[in-house]
Amino acid sequence: xxxxxxxxxxxxxxxxxxxxxxxxxxxxxxxxxxxxxxxxxxxxxxxxxxxxxxxxxxxxxxxxxxxxxxxxxxxxxxxxxxxxxxxxxxxxxxxxxxxxxxxxxxxxxxxxxxxxxxxxxxxxxxxxxxxxxxxxxxxxxxxxxxxxxxxxxxxxxxxxxxxxxxxxxxxxxxxxxxxxxxxxxxxxxxxxxxxxxxxxxxxxxxxxxxxxxxxxxxxxxxxxxxxxxxxxxxxxxxx
Amino acid sequence: xxxxxxxxxxxxxxxxxxxxxxxxxxxxxxxxxxxxxxxxxxxxxxxxxxxxxxxxxxxxxxxxxxxxxxxxxxxxxxxxxxxxxxxxxxxxxxxxxxxxxxxxxxxxxxxxxxxxxxxxxxxxxxxxxxxxxxxxxxxxxxxxxxxxxxxxxxxxxxxxxxxxxxxxxxxxxxxxxxxxxxxxxxxxxxxxxxxxxxxxxxxxxxxxxxxxxxxxxxxxxxxxxxxxxxxxxxxxxxx
DNA sequence: AAGTGGTCTAGACCACACC
DNA sequence: GTGTGGTCTAGACCACTTA
Numbered sequence: 001x002x003x004x005x006x007x008x009x010x011x012x013x014x015x016x017x018x019x020x021x022x023x024x025x026x027x028x029x030x031x032x033x034x035x036x037x038x039x040x041x042x043x044x045x046x047x048x049x050x051x052x053x054x055x056x057x058x059x060x061x062x063x064x065x066x067x068x069x070x071x072x073x074x075x076x077x078x079x080x081x082x083x084x085x086x087x088x089x090x091x092x093x094x095x096x097x098x099x100x101x102x103x104x105x106x107x108x109x110x111x112x113x114x115x116x117x118x119x120x121x122x123x124x125x126x127x128x129x130x131x132x133x134x135x136x137x138x139x140x141x142x143x144x145x146x147x148x149x150x151x152x153x154x155x156x157x158x159x160x161x162x163x164x165x166x167x168x169x170x171x172x173x174x175x176x177x178x179x180x181x182x183x184x185x186x187x188x189x190x191x192x193x194x195x196x197x198x199x200x201x202x203x204x205x206x207x208x209x210x211x212x213x214x215x216x217x218x219x220x221x222x223x224x225x226x227x228x229x230x231x232x233x234x235x236x237x238x239x
Numbered sequence: 240x241x242x243x244x245x246x247x248x249x250x251x252x253x254x255x256x257x258x259x260x261x262x263x264x265x266x267x268x269x270x271x272x273x274x275x276x277x278x279x280x281x282x283x284x285x286x287x288x289x290x291x292x293x294x295x296x297x298x299x300x301x302x303x304x305x306x307x308x309x310x311x312x313x314x315x316x317x318x319x320x321x322x323x324x325x326x327x328x329x330x331x332x333x334x335x336x337x338x339x340x341x342x343x344x345x346x347x348x349x350x351x352x353x354x355x356x357x358x359x360x361x362x363x364x365x366x367x368x369x370x371x372x373x374x375x376x377x378x379x380x381x382x383x384x385x386x387x388x389x390x391x392x393x394x395x396x397x398x399x400x401x402x403x404x405x406x407x408x409x410x411x412x413x414x415x416x417x418x419x420x421x422x423x424x425x426x427x428x429x430x431x432x433x434x435x436x437x438x439x440x441x442x443x444x445x446x447x448x449x450x451x452x453x454x455x456x457x458x459x460x461x462x463x464x465x466x467x468x469x470x471x472x473x474x475x476x477x478x
Numbered sequence: 479a480a481g482t483g484g485t486c487t488a489g490a491c492c493a494c495a496c497c
Numbered sequence: 498g499t500g501t502g503g504t505c506t507a508g509a510c511c512a513c514t515t516a
Binding site: 023067068115173174176178180182198200208213227231232 | 262293298304305306309354412414416417418420435438439450451452466467470
Binding site: 479480481482483484485486487488489490491492493494495496497 | 498499500501502503504505506507508509510511512513514515516
């Protein structure tokens with residue numbers, strides 16, 4: 001681990017165990033540089049991380065303060081989550097029931113999202129994911145068969161992401177997600193066990209590789225009373 | 240404007256007008272440092288910005304590439320939007336209809352979200368916002384009367400955020416938002432003009448000041464077919 | 479005026495990819 | 498081995514707050 005990460009970790013601990021108290025000034029960058037025996041730039045990089053996490057804020061000319069809300073959200077989900085439910089729910093028991101697994105030519109929507117032409121086939125995967133708590137999520141996934149080679153029922157039953165990362169060696173670059181509410185389809189009613197007038201929360205996402213190629217377009221449908229989506233937005237710049 | 244921002248802007252332009260082509264290598268940091276007559280560290284800071292925006296990605300030992308998806312989302316909404324609809328919809332005509340404007344003791348939920356005790360009064364504001372396009376949003380807002388002094392009907396009819404920033408001189412630090420689907424209440428049905436089985440998308444948010452004090456807890460309710468929420472998640476680290 | 483954080487430099491060393 | 502990006506340094510100057 002690099003220095004600035006390790007320093008950020010140590011300072012984060014001091015905030016969480018309240019050695020540095022809520023709302024108070026923490027030592028200035030020069031003192032911290034002396035304490036940790038590093039240059040001031042390295043301290044600043046460590047503080048940059050904590051500022052992005054919403055633990056501290058800095059006022060030029062004044063000093064660095066612990067956010068009043070530092071403890072409040074400390075156990076929250078991370079701002080930037082990995083794609084992939086298996087990873088997100090690490091440590092929990094996840095069952096996948098395959099409802100559909102096939103290859104087909106992409107619809108216009110899928111063509112557009114994955115930057116494909118009409119004759120480049122995609123996998124179409126519909127899975128019901130059941131987390132140990134009983135949470136049920138219906139997932140519709142589309143992936144180019146060119147990019148994700150050798151997908152099998154066995155892999156689809158487990159974690160597709162693990163396969164893509166570990167077997168294929170592809171690296172994720174990020175994702176665009178769109179969240180909206182929808183009426184339940186008959187699929188939803190059957191598998192999510194919801195009534196005709198129960199709303200559904202749909203998170204549709206396009207996941208990109210590091211080089212920007214779109215890898216996956218998926219829609220995950222959740223019971224309205226089971227799952228929300230949290231976004232943390234910390235301003236990192238003045239006004 | 241500082242150097243690294245101005246350099247980031249110039250390189251961004253080259254990507255968007257395709258002087259640096261999609262998927263191709265851009266000049267290495269040393270060459271860029273020479274071209275712009277700055278140190279390499281300054282170039283790196285400029286590239287950090289573009290990487291966060293999802294325009295480029297870097298491979299240690301190899302070089303810096305333009306993301307294949309760089310042009311695709313260039314006109315998308317920003318990742319981090321300011322809180323406040325008036326600001327978000329800048330340039331559009333927004334009508335606010337006040338449905339309720341009063342002070343009261345906070346409910347338990349509001350106490351928790353705004354870190355108040357049961358006898359610290361809050362404003363309760365219910366507004367119907369109508370954007371020129373016809374989009375209707377029902378907003379329930381709670382703010383501490385201690386923090387936001389002197390709120391009046393006139394201000395509430397316009398932009399509360401402008402008042403807070405410009406008149407009270409308070410600076411925003413960020414927000415936590417939670418998005419979920421819900422069934423319409425009778426309020427929703429009346430003001431959003433939706434049917435009893437139409438889902439509603441609710442974005443609830445707590446807005447913080449720079450020092451971490453919670454300023455506002457609000458729930459904005461939208462017709463399910465009118466509004467979604469977009470999140471951009473660009474990975475800035477390896478793996 | 480003194481002290482703080484933000485920027486920038488010139489140069490060093492390292493980890494890694496590619497040849 | 499060569500070249501790339503990532504980290505780190507020691508020091509400088511600047512913008513800003515506070516007194």
